[in-house]
Amino acid sequence: MSRTTIADVAREAGVAKATVSHALTGNRPISEETRAKVLAAAERLGWVPSQNARALANRRANAIAVVLARNPDVIANDSFFPAFIAGVESVLAETETALLLQVVPDRDAEERAYRSLAHGRADGALLLDLRDDDWRVPFLEELDLPTVLVGAYDGPHPFSCVRTDDAAPIREIIAHLRDAGHERIAHVSGPLRYVHSRARADAYVAEIGDDALLREGDFTAASGRALTAELLALPERPTAIVYSNDTMAIAGLSFARAQGLSIPADLAISGFDDDHLSAHLTPALSSVSTDPAARGRAAARLLQAAVGGAEPRTEVVDCNVVHFRESTSA
Amino acid sequence: MSRTTIADVAREAGVAKATVSHALTGNRPISEETRAKVLAAAERLGWVPSQNARALANRRANAIAVVLARNPDVIANDSFFPAFIAGVESVLAETETALLLQVVPDRDAEERAYRSLAHGRADGALLLDLRDDDWRVPFLEELDLPTVLVGAYDGPHPFSCVRTDDAAPIREIIAHLRDAGHERIAHVSGPLRYVHSRARADAYVAEIGDDALLREGDFTAASGRALTAELLALPERPTAIVYSNDTMAIAGLSFARAQGLSIPADLAISGFDDDHLSAHLTPALSSVSTDPAARGRAAARLLQAAVGGAEPRTEVVDCNVVHFRESTSA
DNA sequence: CTGAAAGCGCTAACAA
DNA sequence: TTGTTAGCGCTTTCAG
Numbered sequence: 001m002s003r004t005t006i007a008d009v010a011r012e013a014g015v016a017k018a019t020v021s022h023a024l025t026g027n028r029p030i031s032e033e034t035r036a037k038v039l040a041a042a043e044r045l046g047w048v049p050s051q052n053a054r055a056l057a058n059r060r061a062n063a064i065a066v067v068l069a070r071n072p073d074v075i076a077n078d079s080f081f082p083a084f085i086a087g088v089e090s091v092l093a094e095t096e097t098a099l100l101l102q103v104v105p106d107r108d109a110e111e112r113a114y115r116s117l118a119h120g121r122a123d124g125a126l127l128l129d130l131r132d133d134d135w136r137v138p139f140l141e142e143l144d145l146p147t148v149l150v151g152a153y154d155g156p157h158p159f160s161c162v163r164t165d166d167a168a169p170i171r172e173i174i175a176h177l178r179d180a181g182h183e184r185i186a187h188v189s190g191p192l193r194y195v196h197s198r199a200r201a202d203a204y205v206a207e208i209g210d211d212a213l214l215r216e217g218d219f220t221a222a223s224g225r226a227l228t229a230e231l232l233a234l235p236e237r238p239t240a241i242v243y244s245n246d247t248m249a250i251a252g253l254s255f256a257r258a259q260g261l262s263i264p265a266d267l268a269i270s271g272f273d274d275d276h277l278s279a280h281l282t283p284a285l286s287s288v289s290t291d292p293a294a295r296g297r298a299a300a301r302l303l304q305a306a307v308g309g310a311e312p313r314t315e316v317v318d319c320n321v322v323h324f325r326e327s328t329s330a
Numbered sequence: 331m332s333r334t335t336i337a338d339v340a341r342e343a344g345v346a347k348a349t350v351s352h353a354l355t356g357n358r359p360i361s362e363e364t365r366a367k368v369l370a371a372a373e374r375l376g377w378v379p380s381q382n383a384r385a386l387a388n389r390r391a392n393a394i395a396v397v398l399a400r401n402p403d404v405i406a407n408d409s410f411f412p413a414f415i416a417g418v419e420s421v422l423a424e425t426e427t428a429l430l431l432q433v434v435p436d437r438d439a440e441e442r443a444y445r446s447l448a449h450g451r452a453d454g455a456l457l458l459d460l461r462d463d464d465w466r467v468p469f470l471e472e473l474d475l476p477t478v479l480v481g482a483y484d485g486p487h488p489f490s491c492v493r494t495d496d497a498a499p500i501r502e503i504i505a506h507l508r509d510a511g512h513e514r515i516a517h518v519s520g521p522l523r524y525v526h527s528r529a530r531a532d533a534y535v536a537e538i539g540d541d542a543l544l545r546e547g548d549f550t551a552a553s554g555r556a557l558t559a560e561l562l563a564l565p566e567r568p569t570a571i572v573y574s575n576d577t578m579a580i581a582g583l584s585f586a587r588a589q590g591l592s593i594p595a596d597l598a599i600s601g602f603d604d605d606h607l608s609a610h611l612t613p614a615l616s617s618v619s620t621d622p623a624a625r626g627r628a629a630a631r632l633l634q635a636a637v638g639g640a641e642p643r644t645e646v647v648d649c650n651v652v653h654f655r656e657s658t659s660a
Numbered sequence: 661c662t663g664a665a666a667g668c669g670c671t672a673a674c675a676a
Numbered sequence: 677t678t679g680t681t682a683g684c685g686c687t688t689t690c691a692g
Contacts, residue, residue: 005685016663021687028688029661041536048445052391053685056668064432072420076623077606083406089400089433096439098432098451100393103419109426115378121350121428150661228351250610276407280580282612293406335669346679351671356670361677383669386684450684 004047005131015039024049041110048184053309055120064092064303065122067113070129072103077247077276078219080292081128084150087296088126091304097123111139118143123307124301127159131193143274146306149301150193160302166196166315167203169288169320170242173270174207176324177240182268184246186213188227188248200244200272213238219246224248225255232267240328246271246278246287251286255325268328283326291319333379340393341629343371354379356628394422394633395452396474397443400459407577408549409605410622411458414480417626418456421634427453442471453637456480456629457489461523464576475638479627482525487538490632491644492625494525499618499650500572503600504537506654507570510599515561516543516568517579530602532573543568554564554578558585562597569597570658576601576608576617583615583657598658619648 010017015034022028023038030038041047055061061145066085068075077083085099092099100122104110114136115236124146126134130153137157140147149161149309170187177185188203190197190213205211215230217223224247232255243249253263261267263283274289295317302315340347345364352358353368360368371377385391396404396415407409413498415429418619423428430452433438447455454476457466460483470477479491500517507515517534520527535541545560547553554577561568562585573579579601583593593596593613601608604619628647636642 006687007685017686018664018688019662022341022662025687031661032663046445048449050386050449051446051451051452052382052385053668054687056380056386056670057687058680059668061382065428070420072416072423073418073623075419078412082412085431086405089398089405089431093402093433093435094435096432096442098395098430098443100428100430101415101419102426102428103423104426105423106645112378112426113428114379115376120379120383121381165444176601200342250607254610276577277580277605277611280584281607281610293403322690335670336671347669347673348677352678355671359677362677380669384671386686387669387671389684402692550688 001123003179004045005050005105006047009041009047010216012045013038016326020050023305024087033317039252039258041218051061051130053088054291061120062096063098063122063309064124064300065102065117066126066128067110068101068103068104068128069107069284070237079246079273080290083292084128084274084296084299086141087293087298088300089296090293093192096303097304110136114143115138118145122241124148124303126303130195132195132198145197146303148306150295150299154195158312160306160312162299162302163198163314163316164290164295164320165316166199167206169322170200170203171207171244173286173288174204175326176322177268177328180268180328182240183214184236184238184241184256185240186215186231188215188217188224188231188241188243188252190217190219190244191286192216200229204242216298217244219245219247221247221286228252228255232256232261238268242270244272246273246275246285247289248328249285253281264327265330270328279323279325281327283329286325286328289319289321289323291317291321294319336377336379339368339371339377342375349452351371351379368424370416371628385477389450391450391452392426392629393428393430393434393452394454394456394637395447396456396458397440397447398431398433398458398503399437399440400433407495409576409603410620411620414458414626417623417628418630419626421622421627421630422609425634427634438464444470444475446472448475456632456633460525460627462528476633478636480625480631481552482529482627484525488642490636490642492629492632493644493646494620494625494650495646495648496529497536499602499652500533500535502652503572503616503618504534505602506652507572507598507658508657510598512570514543514566514568515570516545516561516570516573518545518554518573518582520547520549520574522546527574529616534572535586547574549575549577551577551581552579555585558582562586562589562591571599573601574590574600576603576605576615579615579617579657580608580611583611594657594659600658605651609653609655613659615656616658617653619649619651619653621651623650649651 012276075201130151189201271287274287460481520530545557603618604617608615
């Protein structure tokens with residue numbers, strides 16, 4: 001491993017360690033001449049400052065973190081996460097900031113992870129998969145770690161927040177289905193403890209008037225299939241199902257077809273997230289594109305601001321667009 | 331931020347700092363009694379050791395890194411990366427190791443990033459998107475940073491390596507197409523500077539005998555479309571196209587259909603990667619599932635071994651499975 | 661404008 | 677089995 005230190009550079013340049021430090025950070029006036037000397041020496045030796053030493057001395061890690069309490073497989077089977085991370089990275093890249101990603105198996109490990117971050121491992125954290133009454137919010141507040149909440153959170157908190165309006169697209173889809181004559185419209189939601197699932201489900205219930213045809217899934221294909229089966233077995237089966245993600249919608253679509261139903265004639269179907277292949281299915285799946293990358297960018301910017309001491313603020317990213325395709329056409 | 335340090339814990343437990351350290355690491359014998367005392371004190375104070383201080387003192391960061399020189403968007407539009415990361419994390423989670431992800435805009439920043447890692451920011455690195463004659467390999471060797479190469483690399487190197495056999499599935503697909511009577515079989519590859527693209531293209535050329543119907547794409551839908559157009563405009567157009575990923579295959583499929591061709595009757599099509607929706611398309615797309623998560627797990631294990639001082643070794647992950655579906659059926 | 665020296669929080673000798 | 681001390685490589689007073 002690289003053993004070149006600031007002392008080597010100082011010696012090579014014939015200056016003090018402090019001068020090297022300041023030549024790089026610009027934290028105090030340096031004559032152009034010595035600065036050039038230092039930079040040249042650093043270049044020659046291939047020296048970069050140790051982030052650990054630097055973090056220890058000035059409490060700045062040049063990294064932000066995302067701690068994931070979910071099964072790692074979800075990273076792969078979720079179209080939100082990769083795109084979100086891509087958005088985050090596109091902002092971080094500008095400042096050569098790294099993203100620390102940690103998956104934890106349980107609550108204990110999760111608390112340790114956040115404590116470790118607050119102890120200088122990262123400058124801030126992004127909170128995903130928010131639940132109502134999420135313990136992490138007060139916990140991070142006490143840890144005093146700059147944080148950005150991705151998704152709505154109802155309780156009081158001192159953090160910046162990136163929100164979207166998930167109710168509007170659900171209302172739009174239902175209106176569209178009603179225009180096409182549908183009266184029994186069902187909804188297969190994600191886990192209702194997640195605020196975004198809940199927002200969609202609430203919009204559905206508000207619009208329909210009751211929750212008789214609401215079923216709580218967990219975003220997996222298996223649950224999409226099972227709940228579709230349940231709904232289709234009803235005495236008066238629904239003529240349309242609004243799903244809370246594309247994975248469940250496609251599983252439902254497959255199941256319905258296997259039952260001999262034709263889509264959309266017998267059953268209209270819509271998804272959420274607009275997976276990049278959804279438009280290519282037959283029938284093409286109506287869905288809501290959500291631009292997770294835009295939210296990633298917004299979250300990263302807000303976090304960088306928070307790390308810099310800015311006041312918290314809530315940013316509503318207007319990114320949800322409904323795409324009506326064959327699976328809901330009249 | 332948390333300001334509790336090892337000194338606070340030592341005071342609270344009535345022991346020396348070193349004792350606290352050793353109580354946690356188990357690096358030297360400690361009486362059960364004091365150990366319990368220390369752990370209780372740490373618990374009470376909510377203390378976790380500072381990774382920075384620890385890394386500085388013993389050169390162990392408890393993190394491994396992936397540096398990405400590509401456009402962040404690719405993270406989202408690539409089915410390999412998220413699944414690979416999921417596999418990596420599933421192994422890292424066991425040891426509470428974090429993954430440091432950094433996107434860099436240019437070669438300079440990339441070198442700096444790797445230097446920083448070698449300077450104690452991470453214990454090792456995973457190298458993706460290998461090219462033949464990749465400058466990073468000798469560079470990391472000189473930096474003496476434990477590394478695992480993901481993908482084949484021909485030059486000499488002192489690192490562990492995770493390989494797959496990408497030629498076999500291509501041969502299998504071509505054999506299958508020939509059985510169905512196809513004689514003009516084309517291949518749309520990825521960038522040939524990437525070793526995995528090249529391996530597939532080489533297998534194609536070896537099997538077919540020439541590269542007249544080989545076209546070099548870049549894995550994007552746009553290139554899939556453009557090269558399909560080019561191939562279909564040939565005087566003697568191919569009757570089958572083997573693509574190097576699903577994205578290009580689906581773009582090609584859409585284009586061909588828009589030209590009035592029917593799939594697979596007029597044109598057989600196969601992809602690579604087996605995107606999770608490919609089986610749901612109509613016609614369902616023949617593809618090669620590659621289990622990137624398995625490679626992620628293997629890479630993470632090899633890297634942890636390398637960090638621990640193990641000898642480098644090459645692991646061939648046998649994960650490629652061809653799925654023949656409607657898009658290539660006779 | 662520059663240098664010297666004191667820490668940041670931890671681990672690893674070295675003693676006891 | 678435990679305590680004491682000297683760094684790890686950097687930033688930042690404090691002097692000059």
